Amino acid sequence: MGVEIIFKIAAIGILTAIVGQILKQTGKEEISSLATLAGLIIVLLMVLGLVGNLFDTIKTMFNF
Amino acid sequence: MELIFKIVAIGMITCIATLIIKPIRSDFALMIALAGGVIILVMLLNYLTSVFDTFNLIINSTGISSSLYSLVLKIVGIGYLIEFSASMCNDSGNSSLGDKILFGGKIVIMVMALPIITNILQIIAELLPA
Numbered sequence: 001m002g003v004e005i006i007f008k009i010a011a012i013g014i015l016t017a018i019v020g021q022i023l024k025q026t027g028k029e030e031i032s033s034l035a036t037l038a039g040l041i042i043v044l045l046m047v048l049g050l051v052g053n054l055f056d057t058i059k060t061m062f063n064f
Numbered sequence: 065m066e067l068i069f070k071i072v073a074i075g076m077i078t079c080i081a082t083l084i085i086k087p088i089r090s091d092f093a094l095m096i097a098l099a100g101g102v103i104i105l106v107m108l109l110n111y112l113t114s115v116f117d118t119f120n121l122i123i124n125s126t127g128i129s130s131s132l133y134s135l136v137l138k139i140v141g142i143g144y145l146i147e148f149s150a151s152m153c154n155d156s157g158n159s160s161l162g163d164k165i166l167f168g169g170k171i172v173i174m175v176m177a178l179p180i181i182t183n184i185l186q187i188i189a190e191l192l193p194a
Contacts (some may be wrong), residue, residue, distance in 0.1 A: 053102070
């Protein structure tokens with residue numbers, strides 16, 4: 001748990017943007033959109049784990 | 065004490081990362097903001113543990129029933145969660161959804177507080193001469 005996840009998400013965002021642009025330039029529109037979607041899902045899973053961690057902490061802390 | 069520097073640093077890093085990412089991919093900017101917010105909140109919650117330990121000590125020495133205390137604690141927890149998620153929705157542009165989350169939180173807190181209110185009424189009824 002730390003700042004590195006912020007940098008990770010930012011890096012994945014930049015990477016998927018670049019990959020999407022390259023794929024789009026080479027004429028593979030559908031693969032480009034798939035790559036973008038994959039990046040979004042990876043980041044979503046990371047954030048989901050983080051939010052789940054927060055919920056667990058709150059649950060144990062406030063005696064739910 | 066060094067926690068405040070950590071929080072400020074994480075907040076600023078999140079802010080700058082969001083600003084950088086926003087023109088490239090606006091949907092990732094929200095994710096970064098969410099991650100930064102969760103990290104700050106988890107750090108704060110770990111810090112709060114000492115406060116809750118002290119509260120527990122005080123409650124144990126006063127003899128107030130611990131079920132009431134845990135109820136209040138739960139309500140505080142719901143308040144934190146609701147505030148966090150509602151402000152997240154507001155940030156993403158869905159301010160009406162944030163308002164609905166706030167409304168739901170208020171209703172849940174009211175339902176949870178009903179036992180306390182009935183408890184107070186019972187105490188008042190016992191105090192009153194029959």
